[in-house]
Structure formats: structure tokens, C-alpha cells
């Protein structure tokens with residue numbers, strides 16, 4: 001990819017997944033500074049990088065000998081580890097002759113543990129900030145005759161007499177320190193380390209410097225931090241913070257690198273400062289225009305007075321100072337916050353990690369309390385705070401104390417509701433689990449019952465089928481053709497019977513009553529009904545065949561005999577008789593309707609036809625048309641359908 005003539009090629013290193021960035025060295029120091037920042041942005045884009053910290057560009061001399069020191073922290077999701085990678089760029093180029101020569105950032109990844117990485121990073125950050133502060137002072141009031149990377153001792157010793165600090169702030173804003181004690185008093189040694197000023201003299205400079213810094217609401221330090229005996233990391237850090245704040249103050253005051261800074265530094269404090277600087281650089285420089293730049297339009301209704309402007313600026317400065325202090329505290333307590341408040345899961349996501357650190361810092365009581373005095377502002381000042389709290393700038397970065405307190409209350413309410421919802425969820429889950437178990441039990445019981453019923457039904461059907469088979473098998477065994485003999489009673493009581501003997505085995509013996517000594521004849525039948533046998537006795541022997549008809553078997557029952565032997569009496573019964581005198585036909589039809597009606601799963605159709613065979617002529621006894629009574633007459637018109 002190409003960025004404004006600055007050739008940047010990002011190559012993927014498969015093993016480490018880092019970027020190698022060949023660059024062509026052209027341009028000025030300022031050009032390089034901007035391009036390297038762009039370059040780092042390109043490196044950081046699209047990667048899971050916890051931090052890119054810090055970027056230090058050194059241009060110690062004019063032969064374009066460039067060194068880049070970069071600590072890149074990346075987070076590996078798979079192993080949940082944060083890895084520190086030291087990147088260094090070393091270009092050794094002569095001025096002019098070797099312009100255009102390619103340089104390359106060398107990657108030297110070094111894996112360290114998370115805690116070690118944090119400690120190492122903090123120490124490195126402290127050192128780099130010290131170098132940056134020294135470089136800036138050198139550019140402002142130098143030369144300081146310090147090494148490129150001064151130690152804490154060297155750095156503090158250089159500042160101890162206060163001359164450099166006072167000159168620096170006077171250069172930013174002349175007259176900030178009206179009187180600088182630069183010469184020893186009578187009888188005192190000359191200066192610096194060989195002849196340091198008396199303590200009370202450089203204390204005068206330091207005190208004046210700190211007063212000037214404090215007037216501008218910038219981070220300060222204690223004068224004792226410069227004392228040799230109390231020199232420690234915290235003291236040096238406060239001094240460095242003060243100097244770098246002064247540097248930022250100088251940058252926005254002069255409007256240098258405003259665009260680049262806005263792009264690279266995302267702090268709302270810095271944006272607010274830049275916005276303020278831009279307002280001051282406008283021709284009118286009015287308060288209204290400043291509001292238009294960084295606050296909503298709601299504050300444009302009333303043009304504030306001069307005193308209100310001043311008061312509003314003071315309020316803004318105080319808010320800015322508190323927020324700045326909050327961020328500094330966050331930086332100093334970074335390790336503690338990481339160790340106590342950040343879970344391993346949150347470390348996976350850089351955005352979550354950043355938000356967690358900021359929220360942990362903002363949750364300190366002091367930060368909220370510091371802003372409370374400004375909450376009840378009812379005039380312009382209140383609007384300023386409200387505007388700051390509600391401005392998109394604040395919402396984007398979650399750093400405003402006012403909005404933070406509202407957010408905390410909102411989050412607490414949300415957490416309370418979430419807890420209640422969780423309890424409800426647990427209750428519903430338990431109820432659902434109980435119902436689910438009950439349904440499962442009922443379902444299992446129902447399944448067992450259905451299975452039992454199915455089994456019983458299957459066995460019942462099987463039993464019915466077996467019974468039917470056995471029944472019809474029994475009918476066959478009893479004989480498919482059965483011949484019964486019924487003996488009609490005598491009409492005349494004086495006449496003599498020809499029946500000599502009726503056996504239980506179906507045999508009957510007959511003789512001639514006029515010749516009692518004549519030979520007797522014996523006939524064998526399936527059963528012989530005597531003269532006293534009733535209609536029911538005769539039908540009882542034939543009733544079993546009616547069920548076989550319903551089971552699908554063909555059955556025929558007919559009477560045979562000479563005239564007046566009682567065929568009609570047996571099959572129909574006597575005319576005008578009672579129900580008990582009904583013949584086989586009536587009783588058979590009654591059973592037929594009864595059995596077919598009991599079997600609901602089968603639909604039966606019953607047809608009745610009545611014919612007479614007389615003198616070898618067949619006649620339909622149910623036909624209404626006498627001409628159609630003679631055979632053949634079998635047609636549907638003469639069939640009587642009797643349905644259930």
C-alpha cells in the first residue's frame with residue numbers, strides 16, 4: 001500500500017503473524033514522525049493488539065540515523081496470553097547520498113508472562129516518558145547536556161535548580177515566572193552540580209514554577225520530589241507527568257500538529273484542549289464559537305458575559321484537571337486494576353479490557369465527589385458541565401465523571417434487575433423442570449398403559465380368531481351335513497304309532513302296528529326328536545350353524561318329508577301361534593340380526609328369499625306379481641333386503 005509517497009509494505013510473517021514494514025527513507029523529521037505514526041496505525045489495524053506503546057522516534061543528528069523503539073503487546077485468544085514484542089528499527093543512512101535506501105523494521109518477539117509483561121511495560125513506559133520529557137526540554141531551552149537516555153538521577157539533577165523548568169514555562173507563556181533566580185547570592189557557589197545553588201535559592205525557582213503550573217490547572221509535583229534524598233520512581237513520574245503536560249499545553253497553545261495529534265491521541269481531554277485551542281485561533285475567538293466547536297448548540301441561546309466566560313473557563317479547567325488526574329491514577333494503578341478487577345475473559349477483548357480499566361478508575365469515590373460541587377450549577381457553568389457530560393465526545397470514551405456517575409447508577413439498577421430476573425429465571429427453571437419431570441412420568445405411564453392395551457387387544461383379536469376357527473372346526477367335526485328326524489304327534493289318539501323305539505344316539509326303530517310280529521327296521525340319524533319335542537328343542541341343534549353364517553360359512557337348513565309330516569310346522573310354526581311356536585326360520589333370523597348387530601367392526605347385508613317347490617315347480621312366495629312367481633325369477637326386484 002502507498003501513503004502519500006511513503007512506501008509502506010506490510011508483509012505477513014506466518015510464524016509470528018507480525019508485520020515487516022520496509023520503508024524508503026525520504027523527507028524531514030516531521031515527515032517521518034507523522035509517517036511512522038501512520039505506519040504504526042497500519043500495523044495495529046486489524047490485529048488483536050492490546051497496546052502499542054510507546055512510540056519513540058529519535059533523530060539524534062542530521063545524517064538521518066533513525067531508530068525506532070516500539071513495544072507491541074498482542075493478545076493471543078487461543079492461549080489467553082499477552083505477549084510483549086520488541087520491535088526495533090535501525091537505519092544507518094548518510095545525509096543525501098543514501099537517501100532512498102530501504103530500511104526494515106526487525107521483529108524480535110519475546111514471550112513473557114502477563115504480569116512480567118505489565119511490569120516490564122510500565123518500567124519501559126516510565127523510561128520512555130522520561131526520555132520524551134528530556135527531549136522536549138532540550139528542544140525548548142537546551143542544550144541540557146544530557147545523554148540520549150538519561151537516568152532518573154541525571155534527569156532530576158538537571159532540573160533541580162529550577163532554571164530549565166522556569167525558562168521552559170516562560171518560553172511557552174512569557175512572564176509566567178516573573179523572576180528567575182539564576183545566579184548564586186554573594187558567597188554562594190556558581191551553579192549546577194559543580195557549584196549548586198543553595199537549597200533556598202532553587203527552591204524559590206521550583207516554587208514559582210509550580211505556582212505557574214498550578215495556575216494553568218496542569219499536573220504538578222512537590223518541590224521535595226526534586227530533593228536528592230527522596231528521589232524515587234513516584235517522584236520522577238510526577239515530575240515527568242508535569243513536564244509532558246506542559247509539553248501538551250505548549251502544543252495546543254501553538255496549534256502544532258493539531259491534526260496529527262487529534263488523529264493519534266484519543267483522549268477527550270486532549271480533544272477538548274485542541275478544540276479550545278482552535279477556538280482561540282479563530283479571528284473572533286468568541287465564546288459562542290467555542291461552544292459550536294465542542295458542545296451542543298443548546299448553549300448558544302444566551303451570550304454570556306465576560307465574567308461568565310471566565311468562570312466557565314475555570315469550571316472547564318477544573319473538570320479537565322479532575323479528569324486528567326483520574327487518567328493519571330488509572331495509569332499508575334494499571335497493574336493493580338489488571339490484577340484485581342480484570343478477568344481473563346475480559347483480557348481477551350482489548351475493548352472490554354480498556355473499558356474495564358477506565359470504569360475501575362472512575363469508580364473511585366474521590367473522582368465522583370470532586371465533580372459534585374459543579375453539579376448544581378444553574379447558569380452557563382451548569383450547562384457547560386451538562387454539555388460536557390452529554391457531548392458525543394464524552395459518550396464515545398466514557399471518561400466524563402458526570403456521565404459516569406449516571407452510568408454507575410444505571411448499571412446498579414440494571415444489575416439489581418438482572419439479579420431479580422435471574423431469581424425469577426431460576427424459579428421458572430425449577431418449575432419447568434418439575435413440570436417436565438411430571439410430564440415425562442405421565443407420558444411413560446401412558447405409554448405403558450397403551451402398550452398394555454395394545455397387547456391385550458392384540459391378544460383378544462387373536463383369541464377371537466382362534467375361537468372362531470375352533471368353533472367352525474367343531475361344526476365341521478360335528479358334520480357338514482346333519483340329518484335330524486322329527487316325529488309328528490298323532491292326530492288321532494286311537495291310532496297306533498309306528499315308532500317302536502327312539503335311541504339317544506339318533507337311532508329309531510319302526511314297525512307295522514298291524515303286524516307286531518313283523519320285522520322291525522332301524523334308521524340312524526344325527527338326532528331324533530320325539531313327538532313331544534318343542535320348536536326350541538329343534539332349533540337348539542341348528543342354532544350353532546347361524547354363527548357360522550356370520551363367520552362367512554354357507555349354511556342350508558331345509559325340511560324334507562311326505563305331505564302332512566310337519567315340514568311347515570317345523571320351519572315356520574303353526575299359523576296364529578305364539579312366539580314360542582315360531583319355527584326355525586324366525587329364530588334363525590333373530591339370531592342372525594343379533595349377532596351381526598353385535599359385531600360393529602363388520603357391516604352385514606342380509607337378503608331374504610322365499611320359494612316353494614310344488615309339483616316340481618318353483619314359485620316365489622314373496623312376489624307381488626303372480627306372473628313373475630314362476631321360475632326363473634331371480635332378479636333384484638324380487639329380493640328383499642333386510643338391513644340391520
Ligand SMILES: Nc1ncnc2c1ncn2[C@@H]1O[C@H](COP(=O)(O)OP(=O)(O)OP(=O)(O)O)[C@@H](O)[C@H]1O
Pocket residue numbers: 487488489531561562563564565566567568569570574
Ligand atoms: N310337531 C307337531 N306338533 C303338532 N302338530 C303338528 C306337528 N307337526 C305337524 N303338525 C300338524 O300337522 C299338520 C300338517 O303339518 P304340516 O302342514 O306342517 O305338514 P306338511 O309337511 O307341511 O304338509 P304339506 O307337505 O302338505 O305341506 C298341521 O296341522 C300341523 O299343525
